[in-house]
Amino acid sequence: MGPQNNILPIILLSTSILFLFSTSLVLFFVVQKRKQYKHVIEKERLENAFKNQLLQTELEVQEQAFKYMSEEIHDNILQGMGSIKLQLHSILYDIRDEDLKNKITDSNDLLGKAINNLRNLSHSLNNSYVANVGLIEAIEKEISYINSTKQTKCSLRVKGNDYNLGAEKELLIFRIIQEAISNALKHGKPRSIDIALIYRPEKLNIKIKDDGAGFDTSIRNSDGIGLNNMSVRAKMLNGKLDIQSVKNSGTSIYLEVANDK
Template identity: 35%
Template sequence: MQQQPFSFEAAIIAITIVFLILGAFIVMIVLVYRKRRNLHLLEKLNLQSNYKHELLKAQLEIQEQTLTNIGREIHDNIGQVLSFVKLSLNPAGGSLEQLQQKMHDSRELVAKAINDLRDLSKSLNVQYFAHLGLLKAIETEVERMNKSGLLNLNINIKGTPYELGEQCELVLFRIFQEALNNSLKHADARNFTINLQFNTETFNLTLADDGQGFTVADKLGSFNGSGLKNIESRAALIGAVATINSMPGKGCAISLQLNHHISQTNVN
């Protein structure tokens, strides 16, 4: 049996087909890669947009809460101080020495009211929060709340404090405000404890009250659980893990764990 002679033309055709298939395969890979890259870029843009939206929302909520605090502070503190000054300046009766003492006390009270108003005006600016930082902002809120008598706040700090980044601290402070408001409005609590633990690799924040408590699954599954859902979603926004523990009659504890290094990285 004779062997078929080698065909140069057939070889060229075969090689051409192989190259065409290879080229089509490469083009397909490139197209798939570009599609995935575009999807990744779109997802990244959406994350950036959501991140900025949540940060702006947190800033506005902090400002709104600050305005509420200012209204309460003016009514309960500054208003009472100025009313007392007005009564003290009543010239009726008393010796010259007593009048001089009243004048001295009134000057002290007016100076205190001026300082309080100055602090309140500063707190309207979100940049003031950035200047304070998370720890100082929480300590200021603890002092203000304890002075009001609405709730007894205790703060415990472990480790050497360090900065977590302005945006991260803004979100954490808003979570603190949300938990505090929940305790004030719904928990019927008397005490609220803040634990801040600064470890080498992680930062832990625990917010606990001694209120009436609730069933976590039921609360998260209802419309009234929007505050707790906000806490979870905002914790996830900065790469933190939020754990909510509560039982009826046992109060509520919200724990957040954040990788210290992750908190330094913003969404780019």
């Protein structure tokens, strides 16, 4: 047996040990990284859950604030304004001056309009309002309120046989639609806003389309709070929200909510 034959088993053994070591190291590495990855994903999931919980609480607080404002408007401001209206009406009988009478009548009309607007606002802020009148009627009221400004033409299309999704879900949908309309009016200055409710047996599809300025969906600035609120509400609904917008070409918002009933 030559020296080369003596060294061969050593080479084979060394290679086997080195290969075994490197393979074990790679496997150990992969297992560790998988654990680490799972940990990162879990951390992200918890962070998201916490964020969602926080936003959900914020929205609940907001909803409470809306309710409080609605009650305040209804119980105090509207009551007061109603009394003023009655007073003005009674004053009319004691006044002989026609010019002053006309002025008071005009003021009374304006006050009546303000009372109506405030009542509408009070209704739309009240979280039991949607449950009382139903989603479609609530949206119609919102639309009539926007149309009364005569600056933007707003329309509602309902397809399919409508059904009740439950008070909580309908309120969330209503708030998303309100947010979408508010965003469009605030940033897009559209000529028209079209809302479509498509009732299918298994799901409700909602489309809100405007012909306003649109925006770059990749850029989310501080105004993105409204969009965030919409996303959170959509998550709370277990729904799918898709916002498509191109600068100067309007915005389309799609919401899909499953019918669990």
